[in-house]
Amino acid sequence: MRSLVRPVPSNQIPVSAIIESMQPIVSVKNLSKTYASGFQALKNINLAINRGEIFALLGPNGAGKTTLISIICGIVNASEGSVTVDGHEIVADYRSARSLIGLVPQELTTDSFETVWATVSFSRGLFGKPKNPAHIEKVLRDLSLWEKRNSKIITLSGGMKRRVLIAKALAHEPRVLFLDEPTAGVDVELRRDMWKLVRSLTQSGVTIILTTHYIDEAEEMADRIGVISAGEIMLVEEKTELMRKLGKKQLTLQLDSPLEQVPAALAGYALAVDKGGSELIYTYEGEGGRTDIIALLKALDDASIRFTDLHTTQSSLEDIFVSLLRGDQ
Known part of the structure; x- marks a missing residue:
C-alpha cells in the first residue's frame, strides 16, 4: 500500500523559519518615557523594524531619537509600553535581548589607556562570547584599524576613535546594530568605510537602525524612513514610496522672451515666473502631474509662449523632511 505521507525535501525551508522571517x-508597542522633571520624551511610540533592513530614524534635535534607542538597548527604562528584540522582551529577558544588539553611541566612551585590540576583545567578552581572534581581526581590517591594533586609544584621532566604537559594537556579532549619528563630525574616508561596512552587514542579515543629520546618507542607504518629532512618530514609510507620495517635481522652461507674470490663460496650472522673468516653473506631484505636461505645452503654444530649453528636478529626502517638520504636508 502506498504511503500517504510525503517525505519533506531536505532543502525545503521549515514553515517556522518562514514565519520567523516575516x-x-x-517591536515597540505603546512606548512612553516621562522623566522625573515631568518632561515627556516619548509619547506612545509604536514601531516595527523588519529583519535585514536599513531603517533611518530622522528627527530634529530633542525629538526623542536617542531616548528611543537607549530604551531598546536597555540603557534607559521606559515609563510605559514594551519592546521585544527577536522575540525577547528587553526587561523580562534582558540578557538574550541585549546580546542581539550592537550600539554605536554619539559620544566617544572608551578607556583611553587600553589598546584597540584589548578594548574590542573585551567588548566581545562582556556578552559571554568565546574568544575569536579571526572575527576581531576582520572587524578591525574592515574599519581600517588593523595597523592601529596595538595603539592606545588616547593616541588616536577623533575619526579613529569613532572607528573603535563601531568595532566594539560589532565585536559580539550582533543581529541588530544601532548607529546613533555614527558619522557626525568625521572625515569623508570614514563615512565611505562606514557605508561599505553597513552594506556588507545587511547582506549577512544584520538589521541596521540609523539616526543621522546627514539626510543624504539616509536617502542613499535606507530601505525605510521613520520621522520622529516632539517624542511622537510622524510617519513610517518605504523610502521610494515616501519620495513618490510626498516628493514634488518641477519642470523649468527657459523662455525665449521674458515674462513679467503668468498669463491669465495659464492660471489653471501651478506656474511661477522667476525674478528675472526668463524662466517659467511648473510644479507637479506624482504621475498625474506628469500627464498634465503635455496639456501645458499645448497651452503655452496657444499662448504664443516659446522656450529654448527645459529640465526637471525632484524633491530630495531633505526637502520632504523639512516640509514635514514645518507641517507643509
Whole structure:
C-alpha cells in the first residue's frame, strides 16, 4: 500500500523559519518615557523594524531619537509600553535581548589607556562570547584599524576613535546594530568605510537602525524612513514610496522672451515666473502631474509662449523632511 505521507525535501525551508522571517526583529508597542522633571520624551511610540533592513530614524534635535534607542538597548527604562528584540522582551529577558544588539553611541566612551585590540576583545567578552581572534581581526581590517591594533586609544584621532566604537559594537556579532549619528563630525574616508561596512552587514542579515543629520546618507542607504518629532512618530514609510507620495517635481522652461507674470490663460496650472522673468516653473506631484505636461505645452503654444530649453528636478529626502517638520504636508 502506498504511503500517504510525503517525505519533506531536505532543502525545503521549515514553515517556522518562514514565519520567523516575516516577523519584525524589533517591536515597540505603546512606548512612553516621562522623566522625573515631568518632561515627556516619548509619547506612545509604536514601531516595527523588519529583519535585514536599513531603517533611518530622522528627527530634529530633542525629538526623542536617542531616548528611543537607549530604551531598546536597555540603557534607559521606559515609563510605559514594551519592546521585544527577536522575540525577547528587553526587561523580562534582558540578557538574550541585549546580546542581539550592537550600539554605536554619539559620544566617544572608551578607556583611553587600553589598546584597540584589548578594548574590542573585551567588548566581545562582556556578552559571554568565546574568544575569536579571526572575527576581531576582520572587524578591525574592515574599519581600517588593523595597523592601529596595538595603539592606545588616547593616541588616536577623533575619526579613529569613532572607528573603535563601531568595532566594539560589532565585536559580539550582533543581529541588530544601532548607529546613533555614527558619522557626525568625521572625515569623508570614514563615512565611505562606514557605508561599505553597513552594506556588507545587511547582506549577512544584520538589521541596521540609523539616526543621522546627514539626510543624504539616509536617502542613499535606507530601505525605510521613520520621522520622529516632539517624542511622537510622524510617519513610517518605504523610502521610494515616501519620495513618490510626498516628493514634488518641477519642470523649468527657459523662455525665449521674458515674462513679467503668468498669463491669465495659464492660471489653471501651478506656474511661477522667476525674478528675472526668463524662466517659467511648473510644479507637479506624482504621475498625474506628469500627464498634465503635455496639456501645458499645448497651452503655452496657444499662448504664443516659446522656450529654448527645459529640465526637471525632484524633491530630495531633505526637502520632504523639512516640509514635514514645518507641517507643509
